[in-house]
Every structure is written in C-alpha cells, then in structure tokens.
Amino acid sequence: MARETATTRWPKIVQNMIDDVEATFEQSDIPEQIEEGRRIQATLRIMKSEIMQDKPLQCVTFQTLATFLEMADVDPMSLSPLSSDGRPDIQSYNAQLAAFGKITWQNCPWLFAECYLYRCVQTLFARSRFWRNYDIFARQKLSAFLASHAAVEELSERYVSLADAGAFAKTDDEAQRLIFCEMTEIALWGNATDLSLLSSLSLDQIQSLQGKEAIHEGQARIVSNDMPEAWDYLRSRRGGRVDIVLDNAGFELFTDLVYALYLLDSDLASSIKLHVKSMPWFVSDVMPHDMDVLLSALADTTLFPGARHRSVRALTERLSDCYKTGLVSIAEHPFWTTGFDFQAMPAMAPELHKDLLGSSLVIFKGDLNYRKLVRDANWPHTLPFKEAIGPLRGEKDGEGLKILALRTNKADVCVGLSPDTLERVEDEAPGKAWVRNGKYAVISFSDGDYL
Template identity: 65%
Template sequence: MPSATCPETLREVWTSERGSMAHETATTRWPKIVQNMVDDLEQSLGQLNSDKTEHIEEGRRIQASLRIINGEIMQDKQLHPLSSDGCPDIDSYNAQLESFGSMTWHNCPWLFSECYLYRCVQTLFARSQFWRDHDIFARQKLNAFVASHAAVQELCERYASLTEAGALTKAAAADDDDDDAARRLLFSEMTEMALWGNATDLSLLSTLGSSSSSSSSSSHNHNPDDMRALQGNAAICAGRARIVGNDARAAWAYLRSETHRGRRTERRVDVVLDNAGFELLTDLVYALYLLDCGLASAVRLHVKSMPWFVSDVTPRDIDVLLAALADPAVFPAAANPSVRALAGRLRGCYESGLVAVAEHPFWTTGFDFQALPAVAPELYRDLLDSALVVFKGDLNYRKLVRDANWPHTLPFKDAIGPLRGGMKILALRTNKADVCVGLSEETLERVENEAPGKAWVRNGRYAVISFSDGA
C-alpha cells in the first residue's frame, strides 16, 4: 500500500509541466521522432519498383498522415479518438481519452499520450493493404545493433570465459554455503550487465539514423563511439557507483532461497523486454546465465505485438538479431568464435523452448501496470506464478510506479501499489525520466550535487535496480 506520506491521488506527470522531461518530449522529441518516421518511409518507398503503383500510393498516403500528426503535435492540437483498426484496444484508448476530458499534445498525461502517439501511428499501417506488417523502426534498430559490434564481441567473450572457467556450472552445483559470496558477485555482475544494456535507447538517441546520422530524438547527441562507452565491462564497473538504488543483494537472497531450499522444482523467470539490438542481446545473455546457473528452469520473454517506442522488441527483432549474429556480411563481429558459440547456444535455447517468447496486448495499451489486475487479470495471474518478473527499461519502470511525482526517497514497494502483493519484481532501469524512487536521503543529496538540475534522472548515466519480494 502507498506510504502515508504519499497519497494515492498524487498526479502523474503531464506534458504541460514546464522544465520537465515530459514537456521537452512533447515539444521537441516527438516531432523529431515522427519526422524520422516520414524519412524512413521515404527510404522504403525509394526501394520499391516503379510498377508497384498501388503499394507506393498507399505509402504516400501514410506518409501524408504522419505529417498531419506531426503538425498537430507542433501546433498543440487537441488529441482525437483513434480510428478503429480491428483491434479491441482502440476502444479502451478512446475511453481513457474521454475520461481525461479535452487535452492537447502539450497538456496531457505524458505516459498515456506517449502510448497514444505510437498506437495512433500503428493504426495507419494496420488499416493499410500493403504496409500492415511494416516496422517503421526496423532499419534504425538493425543499424544501432550493427554499430554496437565491439560491445557485442566483448560481451560474448566474457560469457565464454565464464563458461570455460566452469564458473556457471559451479554456481549451479554449489550448496547453500559453498562460495556464496562468489556466486552473489557473479549475479550482481550479470544483473548490472543487463541493466546497462538499457543505456542505449533509440527513442533517446539522435545520431543513429536510418539513412543518415539522424535517428529518433533527444537532446543528447550519442554516436556509435558514445554507444561503445555506454556498453561493455569497463563501463559496467565504472557505473556501479551510479546505481542510486541497488536491491541486487535482496534479489539474490530471494533467488538463492528459491533454488537451494527446495521451494520450487520449476522456476520460470519472466522478462518484460524493452529495447531491441544490444539491450536485447544482454537480456538473452542474462536469460542464458539464469538457466546455466540453475536460477531458472525456463525463461519467458515478453515482447510488444507492434512497433513501439522506436526500439522496443517485437518477435521479429529476435529473429533479426539471431540472424545478424550468424552473418558476417551484416554484423562485423559474427566471425568471432565467441560470438558464433553464443549465437548457437541462444538459438538452441530459443528453438528448444527453454527461452520462449510471449505476446500480450496489454503491453501496448495506455494503462500503467498497476491496472494489470483489473485490465488483464489472466496475464496478472500468470505472472503471479512466475518465480521472478524482470521489468527492463525506462518505460516499464514508469508504468510500474504509475509515472507519478513520488518523492525520490519513497520505497519502491510503496510506489508499485497493488503489484507489491504477490508478484516478485526486479526492475532494471537506467534513469531517463523524472520519476525515480527508492533512494536514501544521503544518496539523493549526493546525486543532486553530482548531476544537478534533474540531470541524474534524465541523462541515462544513473540507474536503479529495484526489487519487491511480493510480500
């Protein structure tokens, strides 16, 4: 239940709040993101043969609609009901929209309106004849992954060294008190690897474009060299001090008790994914680690059922990543023996069902996750059966805590409200939005001095590892 110092009526972040990340997103980032969609579609149209007249004409109509959406965002027009594309979630979007009353792009709840934007774009493609399966972000996602080849190779070599040294099998076979400190440190390292994979988010990058140096959007100018600086083992070690709330030890204690005290013979871990590309690879390696160490008997990956927030994972992105890892013509590091070996193991886990992929329409609704028990009760009950549900990334974190203006020192368990009862949650998030909870007073004072002006919650250089044991 929420803390007594934080009423449940605390308002979520709105785009009208001057100086907030929400306001910057609505006025600056969204127009750039939509313009990049227009540009990407132009490139796709240019690759079609001239005899595909109907295909091209329909693409032009979608492109014109994207320009209209962009104009409405920049002119702060009123949000309008979504047109039906045959999916039932449109009704819930429109019901939510009506419940908020009259809203404009620069005066609306940030979390809902951002989801509304991407769902609005999807209706353009879903209602088409020739473009219904088109992923407007696919080119950006692949280009970003290819640009991260050095970090991919380092990660694969690191995991190969753990395998060759027997560290993973030793961790799986260890008794309760046998070398627990070493196993805990390995868990912390692998969890931090998965955490910092989230540092490179295409919805916040501006120099990894589909056809040039222009990509989604941000005031932060990352290039491939910057990406390499955010990835890899050295960056993980350097970033440990920037994990401003770190519950990794508590998460390890819970998993250790689950695996070594006979509470479960089947331990499924669920991972609600965030970004494709390098982050997806870190998530797959994390899944492999959990299996190899016996912390999980199966891992299920939850993906988005449509292109979402520029770089979020769809089922196709997993196939693209595994294919790229095996093709030196696409991915420069594919010829590396450690990369080949890891790619083979990942594909084997994927094809055998040890690592499974799940889709559910709830993940692309406008609801925060605290509505999960009411809106998607069957999904909620299923997640209650999971040994651990890992939520990756900024958007999932915002949805967990209702994107509300909580005090930064509020305990994570209080901020997730009804989800604290029963569901075992591990949230791995690099900070890219103003909401952030779970800090001590001492840590808050330190980071506000280190990165003033809200930089520590916005620039992706600080992070949280937040855990709730379901009690």
C-alpha cells in the first residue's frame, strides 16, 4: 500500500496542485502574481517528475528552490534540503533527512515522506510574494462540503430534534449511553457523507430494544471498540476540557462540531479546544479559516433552502455562539505539521504535551492522527492500543494522556483486535482490505494509566 501511494497517489495529488494554481492565476489580472504562479507550477511539475522517477528526497528541494528563485548559477549542493521559510520546523526536517541517510521517494519511511511532500510544497508558497497565504486545497475542501448538503441537513434535523426533546440531559443512564454511542459513531464515520452508515435513531427508538439492536449492528464494523470504557470514563469526569485534534475539513469538520456541541450539551465537557493545522496539509486537513468558511456556508440560505434549513440555522447559531463565547476555541501548534510521530511530542513539543496533559480527554480524529499515535509501525494487529502508543501513556499511572482515537481504517497499521475479531475480518475482507478500504474502523481509548 505504501508503494502504491508513492507511485500513484502522490503524483496525482501534485498534479491537482498544478491544476489548482492554474485555475487561480487564470482569474488574476496582476502580471506579477501570474508569473509567480507559473514558477510555482513549474516547480510542482519538477516535484511530480522526481516522485515518479524515484529521485532522492533531498534533490527535490535543491532543484525546486533553484527554479523558484531563478538561481540557476547557484550550486544546488550548497543549499540545505529544506530552506527556511520563517517557520521553526525546517531544522528538524533537515535533521531527520540527515538521520535517514540516502532515501528516495519510493524507498523511504512512508509517514515521513508524505509529511515532507506537503512541507516542501508549503515552502514554495511561503517564500513567495503574492501566494504566501494561499491554501492550495481550499477549492477542493469547499467543493466537497457543498456536495454534502443533504447529509448536513439530515444530521442537523436529527441533532436538533434530540436536543428539543431533552435527550442530552433528561433521559436515564442507559439512554444517555446509547446517545453517546450514536454521537461517537457519527464523529467516527464523519469522513463518509453517506449517513446510511449510521443508525438514524429517534429518541423513542434509542429508548427501545430496536435502538440497542441498531447501534449494535453498526458497531460490527468497528474492529477494536473501546467505546464502553470511554463512556464510563467521561461519565465519571463530567465537566472538564476536551481537546479534539481535527482531521478533515468540510463535512467531517461539521460532524466534529456537532460532536463538540453534544459533549457540551450533555455536560460531558465544559469547554472544547479544537486543534488545527497551520498550513495546507494532507489535502483536506482543517486550517483556522476553514471554521469561518464552514459557518458562512451553513448560514447561506441559498445552499440550505426550505423547511430543513430551520434545523441547520438553529444548529449554526448554537455553534456560532459557542465559538464567539470561547466554549469552543481553536488552537494551532507547529508540531502537528512536523515529520515526527506523536510519541516524540514530550521531547519535541513539551509545552503542547503539558497542555494536553491538563485535558480531561484528547480525541484524535482520522487515519493520519492514528498512524502518528502508534508510530505507523508494523505492530501485530492484536497488540493492545495502550502498548502501541508508547510514552504517551506515561511512565506511571495517571501521568499519560487521556486518549480517544476515532479512526476509519485507511492504512495498514491497526492494533487492539482480539484474535477472534482478526480472524473474522480477514475472512470478510481478505488481502488487507479491512485496513485499507475505509469500511472498518477502530475506537481506541487510553485512560492515562501506565498499565
């Protein structure tokens, strides 16, 4: 899967960048911006070619920097692999490259090389004049969200109806547990706009046997499911700050905001901190401006007309109020876009690690965050999640991060399965399909204790 990603997917991603830059400068009437855009395009074409030709990672920036700055008379070998664009992470990228030695695009640590690709691209824009704050993926992110308007309407109606019925505060413990299960699954499967994946339960159904059966059926595709432990933990720790390390913008961000709202409305959290990326990252990851784009789109009556818009509007007003009052806040940190896995956080970003230790729960969304939690290592699938996260669990009880990872499986690394479950899914989806096709998932929890 790693080789297929490098040989097929990465060149397509870079080609999409090339096309996006052209679509943007074709709408410009500023000659300098157009010329600068053409140089960026030329550089991206070189990057695409070097990936396809399996060139060393170091070479891509030697050549692209010379092209971009028109420094043909400069000896490329006099340049460092990544030249500074003002951000503090360049030195660590170069140090990692030096430590790896001679690696090429198709013979390298998969996770690092993919991070390096996006970081290389960012240097092109950050060192420019007219494109410095350009989000190369903004057009794709907005288009994907607009295509999911029906799912946004449906989820808004479901959430508002539950809130109006007092489901988050006035139901018994068992009903609250079932609501937690469904809301967590909505956040889990949030990168799929097909809500038929979910149980679509009303309050009456949740309180009936039918509701229990529907939720149980939906959980069959969750191959490692620590949701009961997460529920028991959160119920006993009501009222603390919950952090969410976000994944994708668009509809997934919408589901994450709905989940944040649920945690507040059910008193499972007193505040929510959303962690976003500070540069365009892995195509669709959330940046700060994506929040404003989403809220503006939700408030647009031309996008959400008719009776269903009342639910969208009510939900949007509640989200906007939480955002304005600080109940929901946004945080950036450069560590999220480094080439390090998250187990390096205590050493490489101690202030971030200390802040997250003060959180009641840190929810990591998506495939990339999961891979970084477990070092993208080739663990046995039956290894316990708490062992795979290494130093993040702390050296003594109570010293580790309280972690809830919600991840649909889109890469080979996956831990926490029982032997029986592993045997079942390998029969159902052979050839590693169950860890690659996004139709299976994990809900992994660690309570911060060493063992």
